[in-house]
Amino acid sequence: MNLKTLAEELGLSQTTVSRALNGYPEVSEATRRRVEEAARRHNYRPNSRAKGLATGRAMVIGQVIPTSVQHEMVNPIFGDFVAGASLTFSRFGYDMMFTRVPDADESAVYREYRARGAVDAVILQGPLVEDQRIPLLNQIGLPFIVHGRSTGITEPYAWVDVNNKRSFQHATEFLIHLGHRRIALINGLETMDFAQRRRAGYLAALAEAAIAPDPALMRSDEMTEHFGYSQTRQMLAMDQPPTAIMASSMIAALGIRRAIEESGLTMGRDVSVITHDDDLSYLKNGQDVPIFTATRSSVRKAGEVLAQCLVDRINTPDAPPQSRMLEAELLVGRSTGPAPQRT
């Protein structure tokens, strides 16, 4: 069923039917009802491509997933973000398209998106420090919003981010408040912008409490379970092991837990752990594992907010880039009590 046959059946012009269906005011109520009823009856939907061609809009949002970012789609967080964004986009009639490419080809994909008119805008995930994709997208003229920010980029761009610095600062302060003095940071790769912000928050809390940061307690690498495991083993074997650990990812936190257990210690009693981006039930289920979390629901919320911003951005292309900072909820489960004393 297309517009033409629907119009013929109704004895109306395509124009009128189109107008009725798109909510134009100049259609009489009687006609509108007739049209809507017929459209419903035939399950009519305007053809996406024809509509896109006529309006100059694809009604599609693109997202490029470089294959190297192995943990991007593996990372549960990504699913939450997509869930939030997808929901909001669909309310506005947008579809989401994913393209997975070898890293080197990422810029080619953006150029092609643009040349083909395949998408109206893109979401930029996992920004690095001085991320060159930002000038590229600006130059190409493809609307975008960054999920996160990129230190060192001076040209204007829109972003939606959770306040990583503040949440790490709060969490670290909380640990200090409990009496911890040896607090480790197991962070993501510091080429990733968020990792630097998290470290800054961690350091700010230490500085405020006049605790000298110990480089041996600050680890940074790609956030795998192995990384969390090996670093934790190493640190727990030190002369002055940490009594608490700030973890930048729930994947790494899996390894942290394993290392703690294998060291014959108990998480929450001997070593406190606060994990960002984490409220997965499988970390909270163990009633015996008090763990503190900045919630995944924050990430879902970020998806929703970003989608909303991107829709606005598409609709008002000349407006200056608008950005939004979100505060991550810091869910504090159960207190670990005072920091363990070691002799």
Added chain:
Amino acid sequence: MNLKTLAEELGLSQTTVSRALNGYPEVSEATRRRVEEAARRHNYRPNSRAKGLATGRAMVIGQVIPTSVQHEMVNPIFGDFVAGASLTFSRFGYDMMFTRVPDADESAVYREYRARGAVDAVILQGPLVEDQRIPLLNQIGLPFIVHGRSTGITEPYAWVDVNNKRSFQHATEFLIHLGHRRIALINGLETMDFAQRRRAGYLAALAEAAIAPDPALMRSDEMTEHFGYSQTRQMLAMDQPPTAIMASSMIAALGIRRAIEESGLTMGRDVSVITHDDDLSYLKNGQDVPIFTATRSSVRKAGEVLAQCLVDRINTPDAPPQSRMLEAELLVGRSTGPAPQRT
């Protein structure tokens, strides 16, 4: 840059330029070269929507992710599948589109896909026993391939599946060969078709070895870490606890490991575990954890094969549905040695 301006600049008709770019034979070599050079120079790409409108093809593959399937996008396996499929699709010029909806609306999405002509075909993930989406898609007339199979559906449909029954049978046989007699099965929800096949393989191996299956050792539910944890705790507390566990998912396996450790036992020594769909480094890294896996690369391969089949299916819509069975690689890490003797 569009076809018209490109043609004008070359002093050729749109027809000729289009033909040159699409590899039609009737274009002279000289002209073709000139056209290709100019197209490259201007980074010309045909507009997706215009091309789609003219050809009647969207060059997009849809995938619906019901929101209830929480672990579908969280599940690392899904990322592997998508990686494989996406790669193959892009070679044929197809994009992938994902729509995330509340479960109840899934059929509406398929109807809308079809009515809008938004996609050329869809991939059906996670088929249930007697999955009603199959008759629905057949009725709608939307080409599709099922990733997996659906017992009880009699009408023809195309599928690509890994041989779940055989891999579970092999793995169980392997455990029996090592001397295990009390082998537990921690399975997915048995409304899921694959779960039934896995159980069938497990039971077949037991039967072959004349071991009576113990219902108390067969657990089935949604594959969360909590599920793996709680069931393992329960079973290890039995009078005759299992000496080996077959796990249907790596997420559940995380809980299984935790339960084993918390029971003061050692995985691989006191309890052997074989996990399907799993070769994540964070399960293999612990040198002290011998674990046996049917590999994730099988799933990636399945994505590639399915994509290829779907492209074929789109191109020859009248051909009878073609299906492909893949054998999962069963990577055997290190032997657990003979089954532990309990007194």
Added chain:
DNA sequence: TTGAAAGCGTTACCAT
């Protein structure tokens, strides 16, 4: 070997 023109299914402008 090349080109003119129709057609794909919409929307949007200009009439009426």
Added chain:
DNA sequence: ATGGTAACGCTTTCAA
């Protein structure tokens, strides 16, 4: 309030 028609950018048929 409704309709005719051009336009969107491409492919494809028919002619030359």
